[in-house]
Structure formats: structure tokens, C-alpha cells
Amino acid sequence: METKFDVQFLEDAVRFMDSLDQKTREKVYFNIRKAQITNDPELFKKLTATIWEFRTLYNRACYRLFAFWDKSGNKKTIVVATHGLVKKTGKTRRQTWKKQRLLEKDTSTKQNNHMPAKKIKSVSLDTMMDKHIGKIGTPSRDTFEQELRIELLGHAIREARLYHNLTQDQLGKLVGVQKAQISKLENNFTNARFDTVIKVFNALHAKVNFKVELPKRKLAAP
Numbered sequence: 560m561e562t563k564f565d566v567q568f569l570e571d572a573v574r575f576m577d578s579l580d581q582k583t584r585e586k587v588y589f590n591i592r593k594a595q596i597t598n599d600p601e602l603f604k605k606l607t608a609t610i611w612e613f614r615t616l617y618n619r620a621c622y623r624l625f626a627f628w629d630k631s632g633n634k635k636t637i638v639v640a641t642h643g644l645v646k647k648t649g650k651t652r653r654q655t656w657k658k659q660r661l662l663e664k665d666t667s668t669k670q671n672n673h674m675p676a677k678k679i680k681s682v683s684l685d686t687m688m689d690k691h692i693g694k695i696g697t698p699s700r701d702t703f704e705q706e707l708r709i710e711l712l713g714h715a716i717r718e719a720r721l722y723h724n725l726t727q728d729q730l731g732k733l734v735g736v737q738k739a740q741i742s743k744l745e746n747n748f749t750n751a752r753f754d755t756v757i758k759v760f761n762a763l764h765a766k767v768n769f770k771v772e773l774p775k776r777k778l779a780a781p
Contacts, residue, residue, distance in 0.1 A: 561596070562595035562596055563595055563596065563635065564595060564634075564635040564636060564637055565634060565635065565636040565637070565683070565684070566591060566595065566626075566636070566637055566639065566683070566684035567629070567636055567637070567638045567639065567681040567682065567683055567684070568638075568639045568681060568682045568683075568684070568687060569638060569639065569640045569641070569680070569681055570680060571640065571641045571642070572624060572639040572640060572641060572642055573682050573687070575624075575641075575642040576687060576691070579622075581691070582618075583617055583618065583622070584691055585691075585692060585703065586615055586617045587613075587615045587617075587622055587624070588684075588687070588688055588691070588692065588703075589703070589706070589707060589710075590602045590613065590614075590615045591603075591613050591624075591684060592684075592707055593707065593710060593711070593714075594613060596711060597711070597714050597718075599714070601614065602614060602615070606625075609627055610625055610626070610627060611625070611626045611627065611628070611637060612624065612625055612626070613626065613639065622642070623642060623643045624639045624641075624642050625639070625640060625641050625642065625643065626638055626639045626640060627640060638681065688700070688703075712756070713744055713745045713746060713747070714745070715765075716741075716744055716745050716759055716760070716763070717745040719760070719763040719765050720741075720745075720763060722763075723763060723764075725763075726738075727741040727742055727745075728741075730759065730762060730763070733762040734755070734758045734759050734762050735758070736755060740755065741759070744756070744759060
């Protein structure tokens with residue numbers, strides 16, 4: 560799956576991810592990976608001129624990872640510098656904001672002045688996921704990636720529907736299902752009927768490719 564940008568974690572963000580329980584941590588990674596591929600402002604959005612946020616709502620809590628863009632290289636990279644854990648109040652700790660701004664300002668100043676800055680230690684998203692979920696090819700990582708692909712199919716249906724300026728009700732009528740069924744496909748693709756999925760993509764004039772992989776062999780559906 561092609562991503563729009565890379566993700567790096569600074570030490571404070573690494574410690575925060577290490578402190579989470581496994582289910583919460585996987586949910587945060589899931590949303591970051593999804594944000595790398597889609598344009599979903601509920602998961603990743605700009606807060607100020609320099610500060611961006613990854614947001615995950617899970618188990619009655621809001622996990623907010625504050626980040627800034629690294630402009631020192633040719634490839635787009637977002638650097639997760641610190642975090643804030645917000646519950647029902649929706650308030651952000653002032654101290655967390657201050658720390659984030661100082662980190663970004665320091666990095667930006669060094670880059671703009673072309674100073675040989677002290678290298679900031681960071682860890683890539685792939686390395687973090689290898690440690691916490693498992694390396695690619697392990698059962699736990701394969702399950703994670705498969706669930707992400709399924710989630711992205713639901714997102715693709717929504718994007719295609721909006722591209723054609725259709726409401727969920729209008730798309731449902733084209734396919735012959737209720738609006739609730741279209742909503743379910745877009746938001747919870749896991750238990751979708753295969754024939755319904757094909758009808759939806761056909762109604763949206765979208766081409767779908769399926770690939771079946773066996774050990775040492777790939778079978779591509781016509």
C-alpha cells in the first residue's frame with residue numbers, strides 16, 4: 560500500500576507508545592497507517608501553522624499525538640514529538656502544547672539557518688510496529704495488515720461515492736439495498752457480503768482487482 564508520507568517518533572513519543580496497553584497501541588498504529596494512505600481529518604489534521612495531530616478515539620479516551628513536518632530531506636516526513644491523552648473534557652494540557660512548540664521551533668530554526676544541528680534521535684513507524692506488533696510475515700502482523708486493507712476498502716467506497724456526488728441513500732437505490740447497508744459497508748466492512756461489494760463498485764464505475772497469494776505463487780483474478 561502506497562503511503563503519502565513517512566512517520567518518525569521522537570523519544571518522548573516512543574516512551575508514550577511503550578506505556579500503552581497492547582490493544583490501545585495497535586489502534587493508534589492502525590489509525591496512523593490509515594492516515595498515511597487516506598485524507599481523513601478525523602485521524603490526521605493541521606492544528607496551527609506548524610503543528611499537526613494524529614488522533615485516535617478508543618475506549619472512551621482520545622489519544623493525541625502532536626507532530627511537525629521535517630523539511631530537511633526530500634521525502635515528506637512527519638515527526639511525532641510528544642503526546643496528550645485527553646478524556647471527556649477534550650482539553651489539551653498547556654504544558655504539552657508548550658513542549659511541542661519548543662521542539663518544533665528549535666528544529667525549524669536549525670533547518671532554516673542551515674546549522675549543523677545535533678542529530679535528533681528518532682524511530683521509524685515501521686520499527687515501532689515491528690517491535691510492538693511483529694515483523695512483516697508474522698501471524699500478528701499479517702492479521703493487522705489484513706484488517707487495514709479491509710478498512711481501506713470501506714474508505715474507498717465512501718471516496719468513490721462522494722466523487723460521484725451520491726448520498727448513501729442514492730447509492731443504495733442503485734444497488735438495491737438500504738441506506739443502512741451502504742453506511743455499514745463504509746464504516747464496518749468486515750462482515751460485508753461479497754456480491755453486495757461487487758454491485759457497489761460496479762454502480763460507482765470503479766475497477767476492482769483481487770489477488771490471491773499462495774506459498775511461492777501468486778494467483779491474480781481476471
